[in-house]
Amino acid sequence: VGVEGLAKFETASQLAHDKASFATMHLDGHHTKGSTTFSTFTLQSSQTDNSGVAEVIAYVCIDISHTTLLDSKNQNVGTNRTLQLPLQVKFIGDTAGSKSLIIEGSDAWSGKNFCL
Numbered sequence: 654v655g656v657e658g659l660a661k662f663e664t665a666s667q668l669a670h671d672k673a674s675f676a677t678m679h680l681d682g683h684h685t686k687g688s689t690t691f692s693t694f695t696l697q698s699s700q701t702d703n704s705g706v707a708e709v710i711a712y713v714c715i716d717i718s719h720t721t722l723l724d725s726k727n728q729n730v731g732t733n734r735t736l737q738l739p740l741q742v743k744f745i746g747d748t749a750g751s752k753s754l755i756i757e758g759s760d761a762w763s764g765k766n767f768c769l
């Protein structure tokens with residue numbers, strides 16, 4: 654899924670952030686090949702705000718072991734990278750009372766790596 658394909662899964666602000674990240678990667682001459690998966694999803698908290706919109710925070714391990722980072726000459730430039738990255742991801746309901754969640758934000762986890 655290209656960055657545009659993320660639009661139905663993310664808030665507008667998260668999509669703008671991801672577009673900027675992809676643009677920076679491409680300006681550096683890099684692109685990826687392969688697939689990214691998630692190896693762990695652990696609920697940290699869930700609540701509903703005053704307007705009835707759900708908010709869920711989870712610990713997620715993003716697994717990039719099947720993704721290759723390539724330069725403009727298709728040379729692998731990602732051989733020394735961490736393959737499982739711990740994240741804290743915030744999901745929100747797309748509307749009040751909705752049973753669907755979209756990503757509002759994602760931050761690298763600064764605590765102990767729970768992906769190991």
